Amino acid sequence: MAFPRIRAVRAYVVRGGGADYHDQGDGHWIDDHIATPMSRYPEYRQSRQSFGINVLGTLVVEIEAADGTIGFAVTTGGEPAAYIVEKHLARFLEGRDPTEVEKIWDQMYFSTQYYGRKGLVVNAISGVDLALYDLLGKLRQEPVYALLGGKVRDELTFYATGARPDLAKQMGFIGGKMPLHHGPAEGEEGLRKNLDELATMRERCGDDFWLMFDCWMSLDLNYATKLAHKAHEYGLKWIEEALSPDDYWGYRDLKKNAPTGMLVTTGEHEATRWGFRMLLEMECCDIIQPDVGWCGGVTELIKIANLADSKGVLMIPHGSSVYSYHFVITRHNSPFAEFLMMAPKADEVAPMFHPQLIGEPVPVNGKLKLSDSPGFGVELNREVGLHRPYAR
Ligand SMILES: C[C@H](O)[C@H](O)CC(=O)C(=O)O
Ligand SMILES: [Mg+2]
Numbered sequence: 001m002a003f004p005r006i007r008a009v010r011a012y013v014v015r016g017g018g019a020d021y022h023d024q025g026d027g028h029w030i031d032d033h034i035a036t037p038m039s040r041y042p043e044y045r046q047s048r049q050s051f052g053i054n055v056l057g058t059l060v061v062e063i064e065a066a067d068g069t070i071g072f073a074v075t076t077g078g079e080p081a082a083y084i085v086e087k088h089l090a091r092f093l094e095g096r097d098p099t100e101v102e103k104i105w106d107q108m109y110f111s112t113q114y115y116g117r118k119g120l121v122v123n124a125i126s127g128v129d130l131a132l133y134d135l136l137g138k139l140r141q142e143p144v145y146a147l148l149g150g151k152v153r154d155e156l157t158f159y160a161t162g163a164r165p166d167l168a169k170q171m172g173f174i175g176g177k178m179p180l181h182h183g184p185a186e187g188e189e190g191l192r193k194n195l196d197e198l199a200t201m202r203e204r205c206g207d208d209f210w211l212m213f214d215c216w217m218s219l220d221l222n223y224a225t226k227l228a229h230k231a232h233e234y235g236l237k238w239i240e241e242a243l244s245p246d247d248y249w250g251y252r253d254l255k256k257n258a259p260t261g262m263l264v265t266t267g268e269h270e271a272t273r274w275g276f277r278m279l280l281e282m283e284c285c286d287i288i289q290p291d292v293g294w295c296g297g298v299t300e301l302i303k304i305a306n307l308a309d310s311k312g313v314l315m316i317p318h319g320s321s322v323y324s325y326h327f328v329i330t331r332h333n334s335p336f337a338e339f340l341m342m343a344p345k346a347d348e349v350a351p352m353f354h355p356q357l358i359g360e361p362v363p364v365n366g367k368l369k370l371s372d373s374p375g376f377g378v379e380l381n382r383e384v385g386l387h388r389p390y391a392r
Pocket of ligand 2: 214216240241268318
């Protein structure tokens with residue numbers, strides 16, 4: 001079957017929420033004194049926006065085929081990523097057969113390797129790769145999960161990330177992952193406050209509900225080990241992203257030192273098969289958490305997930321809405337998924353990438369059946385103020 005060639009690639013920037021989910025208004029739980037690597041500076045402790053967590057904004061990539069079919073995706077990366085897509089990556093797609101997914105990925109990655117490999121450049125590559133999958137699904141009139149081998153279960157099961165695991169439990173989620181609020185610079189008092197919050201949630205949620213801490217790269221090995229042992233008393237299920245993503249040695253030691261039964265998880269700021277190979281071969285964690293919009297897209301996540309599978313390690317992607325849902329439903333080593341609570345008080349289920357996606361599905365009672373609409377099953381909301389800074 002012949003497909004129309006790719007006619008054009010376009011990269012837009014959008015501000016406010018959506019894929020840049022840290023770009024929220026005042027008073028949102030996601031910006032309320034959350035421990036980060038910048039918490040050692042008191043002036044950047046109260047708000048992550050104060051050090052620029054939302055400085056980039058959303059990247060929207062559109063890929064148009066010669067017959068007018070358009071695939072699109074949203075991720076983070078904003079204007080610098082839009083530059084990379086338009087000025088560098090577009091050449092590997094325009095005029096090409098959209099089924100050449102592997103070759104296009106390889107050319108995007110190796111042509112940018114001298115300044116890329118991780119971070120922003122791989123965000124940009126991921127955005128293009130996801131848009132290409134959306135286009136392929138639309139051209140084939142199939143959902144992306146069908147392109148990936150089909151569902152291994154009927155519905156997705158979710159845990160919730162947010163400040164209110166107690167409310168998440170009432171909403172039907174299987175667990176609640178809370179942000180850690182105080183880092184090592186806040187000393188013993190901060191540690192006690194962290195544990196008090198966990199104790200309160202354990203009290204409200206009962207013994208069997210999963211509770212996890214997301215440490216967002218904020219700790220050192222000593223603090224993380226101490227936190228893990230003290231939190232074990234309250235049945236913490238996992239300790240997430242405790243250390244810098246570059247500290248593979250620290251993760252290896254944390255996993256060795258963590259209490260029996262507590263899982264060590266990480267990987268949302270890791271990228272590509274090579275980064276995850278380090279995490280897996282050094283036995284750094286029990287669960288890897290790639291973000292499909294940041295780790296290299298679906299094409300790379302296939303390789304990462306297979307590596308994890310071969311080691312018996314679970315792969316529970318970070319956030320990323322429909323882009324991860326279509327993957328998770330096809331994998332035996334991804335038995336559940338993450339849902340980020342984007343309501344400012346984490347007191348109701350709201351679409352994760354609102355307002356950028358139209359038709360974005362959300363869990364009901366902690367479960368979701370994916371529709372069989374083509375591609376990722378969502379449309380781009382063109383009312384959000386798309387800006388194309390590097391139009392060619
Ligand atoms: C809550 C975390 O600090 C972060 O905003 C989201 C995240 O790391 C996760 O969902 O995982
Ligand atoms: Mg996290």
